[in-house]
Amino acid sequence: MADNNDEEPMADGGSGTGIVAPDDETPTWRERKERTEGLSRLTYEYFERARREDQDLRQESDYVERDVLAFPAWPHEMIRNLSLTSFFVGMILFLSATLPPHIGPPANPSSTPAIILPDWYLYWSFGLLKLGPLNPELSILGGETAAEGAKLMADRTYGVVANLVVVGFVAIVPFLNKGSARRPVEQPFWAAVGVFGVVFAFTISMLSIKNLLPIGSNLLLDVTFLLPFVAGTISYALLRSMQEGYMYDLNRRYYRLRPPK
């Protein structure tokens, strides 16, 4: 004490009560209370212990600072994962116990209801099964009409192959464009491809319920394939014309924050 007084005089004489004004790190009274019991107490102790062990490790003489800083898989990550898993398994058990599913009688394959549709999110696939008119007829194969086998593959096969084409395209897109753009105006073409896909998903769904829509079947087929192209073209033109002004504004704000050297 005496030494300190000589070198650096302090306002309170260097022998205060030890009470310091609260800063950001100081827990509030509410937080202190929350940590005194139950799960919050347990969690607090757990993390405090982990922090302490970490601190001890760092203070060991052979400690080397490494780049990788994270919780170890065991036990930290494992405990977290197990608790999440238990929660969701518990929810499934709880819901299945409280809401027993209605199980109807088995389907009767010897009669078909008048309106028969899959769930709505499968309409697009159902619609692809109705693309018979697009299945090219080859006169070289002989036969006067479609029913006489003038097609390279049956309409039934064609509809199934169409599913592969759509799924294949969706699978290829991430390899063609890695999606680094954060807003549609940055890459108008790929944004237009996206709009095409969304509109096509909608129109092909409409085609799948063509027997319920008050639109002629041929007109509906035309609209199914034209509307996505129209929507894609419009969105491309729109985004392309917006692009320059939008990017100018964006760049100006960027360089205002980080002026070029």
Place this chain on the structure above:
Amino acid sequence: MPLDEDKYPVESDRRRFVKGVVGGAALAGVTTASAAAVNTATAPTGAGGGTTTFYAVENTDGPAPRGMPQIPVEIDSEGYLKGAWPEYEDGADAAVTEDYKGSGVDYSSAWFQYCGVQTYSGVYPEADQDNYFRYSDSGYDWHSDKGGDKIHIDDFQELGDPWREWNTSFGTRANGKPASGTWRSQDLEPAETMPIQLIRSQNVLDLAKEDEWIDASTAEGCVAWLNKCTHFCCVPGFKSIAGSANFGAADKIYCQCHQSVYDPFSIVQKSFVALPRPEKEG
């Protein structure tokens, strides 16, 4: 040079050779094991089936690959309608009647082996079933109270409109009257019931004058077919759904699932690959 080079053995010819042998052995092991697994997990191939020529109600529109197979109709002495079932000889792949009633057509039970019907009890050639057509519960209004009864030729006259006058609110008059029924499926659960439709029509009487097979396979203007859409196995209907008018099928057989259309007044010869019947257990 990577920092952790000393952790791994040096690449050498010997090491490459060992890697090759181990890799090859592993691949061979996996292939053998999966082949064995597929073998045990799949059912034996079963009997019957193969390329079959048959007579069908023509598929005129929609994605179905071919028409639905026709069932030759017979009338017994009391006037009840039966679907003919071909003759079975012990040990044969299928029941076959060669040169059916002198028409030159070989009528085979393999005609009906598609769409899962090949697993139904009634389609086994030796199955102990009588061949009468019976009304089904779901069908036309005029026979809605006849569920399960045998179809009689006079029913077309007695119940509701006379058969030449029968019509629906859509389409034009078909000169005939349809009925929905079942065949070779009595006392079987719905999953094994063979749905059929038959029409008694003046058009059929006219067709029968020109064609030997139609003459042999119809009786008093009644034509019958196995009512399973060849596309994805739904059960269509002749003039049973008003929406069929949008697809040019108001006077035809229309499948509500994928809009396949069949014409019952156009009997054509088709061929398909019949599926084998699985071996019956026990």
